[in-house]
Amino acid sequence: MSAPIARPEVLSLRRSEIRILANAGMGRSDVLPFWFGESDLPTPMFIREAAAEAALAGKTFYTHNLGRSDLRAALSVYLTGLHGRPIGSERIAVTNSGVSALMIAAQAVISPGDRVVAVAPVWPNVVEIPRVLSAKVETVALEPAQGRWTLDLDRLMDALTPETKALFLNSPNNPTGWTLPAEDRAPILERCRRYGIWVISDDVYERLSFLGEHAPSLLEVADEDDRLISTNSFSKAWRMTGWRMGWLTLPPALVEPVGVLLEYNTSCAPDFIQSGAVAALEHGEAEIQALRSELLTQRDQVLEGLGRMGGVEAPSPDGGMYVFFRILGLGDSLAAAKDLIERAGLGLAPGSAFGPEGMGWLRWCFAARPEKNAEGLERLSRYLKG
Numbered sequence: 231m232s233a234p235i236a237r238p239e240v241l242s243l244r245r246s247e248i249r250i251l252a253n254a255g256m257g258r259s260d261v262l263p264f265w266f267g268e269s270d271l272p273t274p275m276f277i278r279e280a281a282a283e284a285a286l287a288g289k290t291f292y293t294h295n296l297g298r299s300d301l302r303a304a305l306s307v308y309l310t311g312l313h314g315r316p317i318g319s320e321r322i323a324v325t326n327s328g329v330s331a332l333m334i335a336a337q338a339v340i341s342p343g344d345r346v347v348a349v350a351p352v353w354p355n356v357v358e359i360p361r362v363l364s365a366k367v368e369t370v371a372l373e374p375a376q377g378r379w380t381l382d383l384d385r386l387m388d389a390l391t392p393e394t395k396a397l398f399l400n401s402p403n404n405p406t407g408w409t410l411p412a413e414d415r416a417p418i419l420e421r422c423r424r425y426g427i428w429v430i431s432d433d434v435y436e437r438l439s440f441l442g443e444h445a446p447s448l449l450e451v452a453d454e455d456d457r458l459i460s461t462n463s464f465s466k467a468w469r470m471t472g473w474r475m476g477w478l479t480l481p482p483a484l485v486e487p488v489g490v491l492l493e494y495n496t497s498c499a500p501d502f503i504q505s506g507a508v509a510a511l512e513h514g515e516a517e518i519q520a521l522r523s524e525l526l527t528q529r530d531q532v533l534e535g536l537g538r539m540g541g542v543e544a545p546s547p548d549g550g551m552y553v554f555f556r557i558l559g560l561g562d563s564l565a566a567a568k569d570l571i572e573r574a575g576l577g578l579a580p581g582s583a584f585g586p587e588g589m590g591w592l593r594w595c596f597a598a599r600p601e602k603n604a605e606g607l608e609r610l611s612r613y614l615k616g
């Protein structure tokens with residue numbers, strides 16, 4: 231009998247290089263970590279209190295597959311206000327995290343052997359999730375030009391063929407901060423309509439935009455019956471990474487089948503956690519504004535610091551919480567990131583964790599106190615001076 235091993239598609243999934251690196255440096259008091267994508271502040275207190283009160287009041291039971299109706303209604307109000315277009319609660323499905331939203335979106339529309347296209351470098355889950363479902367993933371690379379990350383729209387158009395099943399977009403993008411320009415939305419949508427391509431848009435950083443209140447969204451140009459799925463999360467805008475709460479905005483015809491998929495994935499989101507999410511939506515706007523302005527200050531701090539060091543290329547991110555930069559002469563990202571841990575006590579994510587397009591680059595999560603960013607910059611500067 232053959233050995234009891236997992237499916238070949240599962241065995242060939244990439245291991246997270248961020249984890250490899252973090253596991254090597256975690257728990258070391260001499261290492262200053264900037265490797266994960268989260269703020270070093272906990273969730274705002276009023277959200278924690280709402281969930282705690284709900285738990286104490288006994289909200290500890292199963293809920294509806296698609297999420298509690300008050301949470302879906304609050305999401306509808308929030309999204310309608312944000313995007314200036316009616317987005318009804320009947321189009322929303324609550325998920326147990328943004329990554330789960332992405333997995334369920336992929337399970338809903340992708341079959342084994344499908345060809346999907348992703349804009350990269352990108353957070354690894356975006357390309358590995360279709361691979362879990364035995365799809366073939368091709369990437370279109372973002373490129374640095376004039377101090378920003380850019381997407382060559384013609385190259386993306388060429389990659390979107392009648393054989394393409396889905397396009398995965400993440401804007402603002404992790405790790406580069408690239409943000410889909412408003413004027414690129416209509417041509418992308420038009421091409422996807424023509425060939426019946428699904429767009430799965432990972433919008434978890436949409437509120438962390440440095441161009442305005444929110445990043446340009448495909449929800450603003452698409453009709454509700456377009457093949458568009460927006461995946462989103464409470465993790466980033468409301469600093470709720472540990473809560474594992476997200477949602478999907480779906481075309482109406484997909485809601486019922488997604489409810490069935492939710493049953494077989496997690497059945498439903500936890501009841502009292504959904505109470506925290508309702509509080510976040512109803513009272514969280516001031517916190518988001520404050521977070522956005524802090525991130526802008528922190529981004530500028532890190533960009534300026536890197537800019538002062540010779541031999542560093544650091545395109546400016548238009549959103550998100552990361553600077554994706556490279557040190558001229560440092561080739562292998564993982565080796566460089568390990569060396570930075572050993573010799574500088576600095577924990578950065580290796581760019582190759584985000585696909586071969588990121589090789590040679592490093593990611594700095596600047597959602598940290600200014601003193602911590604300053605100390606990190608000081609360590610990098612000393613390291614570069616040798």
Ligand SMILES: Cc1ncc(COP(=O)(O)O)c(C=O)c1O
Nearest residue numbers: 267327328329353404434463465
């Ligand atoms: C692009 C992107 N999408 C989704 C997520 C996942 O969010 P969640 O914590 O809700 O699973 C992340 C987390 O880093 C991310 O960077």
